[in-house]
């Protein structure tokens with residue numbers, strides 16, 4: 546299965562909202578989302594919790610790969626919502642590591658508006674801190690194996 550396809554479910558909640566991954570590696574994770582009704586708060590603007598969800602998901606996948614496919618656990622997330630993304634707009638999300646330690650990783654996640662006619666405009670910037678030295682439980686081994694296959698294909 547192509548990681549860029551709508552069927553790829555590296556992260557179930559992101560998949561449900563229509564997020565499509567573009568890159569998955571130890572140094573960069575990215576993807577795109579169209580702002581639909583499912584993602585909006587009452588003013589038809591991207592819900593701040595969805596931006597935080599994207600940050601948590603991208604940072605966790607990246608940290609999992611960077612740790613050599615150990616289990617990761619997010620321990621802190623901070624987010625600044627710089628400008629709104631309106632219903633119908635396209636959002637590009639990118640994430641990269643700030644620090645990769647044996648136990649703790651810190652990842653930066655940035656969301657951008659991507660109108661072709663305009664310069665990219667930042668929607669939010671997040672920092673996610675993760676513990677990345679935990680053993681993988683048996684029930685999660687299959688999904689990590691699946692993730693490994695996708696990463697090696699890219």
Ligand SMILES: CC(C)(COP(=O)(O)OP(=O)(O)OC[C@H]1O[C@@H](n2cnc3c(N)ncnc32)[C@H](O)[C@@H]1OP(=O)(O)O)[C@@H](O)C(=O)NCCC(=O)NCCSC(=O)c1cc(O)c2ccccc2c1O
Pocket residue numbers: 586587588590591592593594626627628629630666
């Ligand atoms: C918070 C800001 C409006 C502050 O902007 P500031 O004045 O500091 O900066 P700028 O003037 O440079 O503007 C930057 C950028 O903000 C947009 N903007 C500014 N003013 C307005 C405005 N009056 N109305 C709409 N948008 C405005 C404008 O697009 C500017 O961009 P440019 O492209 O023109 O440069 C601003 O920082 C901001 O809008 N931040 C984003 C806030 C946001 O989207 N937060 C997340 C969603 S809120 C949420 O999640 C939420 C959840 C709920 O469950 C709710 C439930 C019930 C009610 C509300 C809920 C809710 O809001």
